[in-house]
Amino acid sequence: MSEQRYICVYCGSSSGTRERYAAAAQALGEAIAARGYGLVYGGGGTGLMGSVADAVLQAGAPVLGVIPRALMARELGHRDVTELVVVDDMHQRKALMTSRATAFVAMPGGYGTLEELFEMVAWSQLEIHDRKIGLLNTAGYFDHLQAFLDHAVAEGFLQSRHHALLRVGTEPAALLAELLA
Numbered sequence: 803m804s805e806q807r808y809i810c811v812y813c814g815s816s817s818g819t820r821e822r823y824a825a826a827a828q829a830l831g832e833a834i835a836a837r838g839y840g841l842v843y844g845g846g847g848t849g850l851m852g853s854v855a856d857a858v859l860q861a862g863a864p865v866l867g868v869i870p871r872a873l874m875a876r877e878l879g880h881r882d883v884t885e886l887v888v889v890d891d892m893h894q895r896k897a898l899m900t901s902r903a904t905a906f907v908a909m910p911g912g913y914g915t916l917e918e919l920f921e922m923v924a925w926s927q928l929e930i931h932d933r934k935i936g937l938l939n940t941a942g943y944f945d946h947l948q949a950f951l952d953h954a955v956a957e958g959f960l961q962s963r964h965h966a967l968l969r970v971g972t973e974p975a976a977l978l979a980e981l982l983a
Contacts, residue, residue, distance in 0.1 A: 806864055808842040809834045809978070810903035812918040813850035814911035815878070818943075823910050824853045826940040830907065830974035831857025837982060838863075840884070842902045844895065845869030847880030850909055855880050866902060868895045896921070900931070905981040907936045910943040927964045934981040937970045944970070 811834075817824050831854040834841055841858040844851055845867030855865045864884040873879065874888050889895050896918060908919040922935050937944055948970060954960035971977030 806840050807838070807904045808840045808864075808866060808902045809981075810899050810906045811841060811843045811854050811909065812906065812911060812915045813843075813854060813909035814915060815844075815846045815851050816849040816912075817853065818850070818910055820941055822941045823850055823943070826938060826974055827853035827909060828857040830854055830909065830938060830978070832861050833975040833978045834858055835861030835863035836975075837978065839904065840864035840866060842866045842868065842899050844899070844914075845879050845883070845886055846873070847882075848878065850911065852880055854909070855883055859883065868898045870895055903933060905934045905936065905978075907938055907977065907981070909938045910940055916947075923964075923968050926967045935968055936977045936981045937968055938974060938977055939970050939972050 811830065813827065827850040831841065835858050840863050841855060843855060846852060855867065858865050859882065867880050867883040867886045869879045869886065869888055870891055871888050879886055887898060889898065906922050908915055925931050926935060951960060951965055955962055955965050969977065969980055971980065
């Protein structure tokens, strides 16, 4: 039997203001499970994090949550996941999530989501890893970010080939298919 493969998802610990975000998280979770993958994520039980994890679990696939001790102490950990690993800090969390991921997907979120996303894109640019990275642009959430990245290319701070490392889609199943092709 082969080792379980995981898709790493970065997303908000809140659900945002539109129901479409939670619906996209559920659809992404279902698509992950339908392709035979598990989910590795930040271990939270609230917001989009909880929604994507619940969808993967309901579809019968494994969920590996990785949460720092300080967040677990605030009872933010999803206690129903297949495996919940409590680590000392954010650096350990990101290292474990990265080591288990076949590909990465970022959904709407805040600073933490963006920090994790950009670390993976920067590492790809530096050829530290060669896994694919997707941006699920639900309800135009990342339109301004895409415009900023276009601006960075135009101003000579980002090469077009590095901009292309970040694959963008609006449909969870289609984006996942592209990342796993």
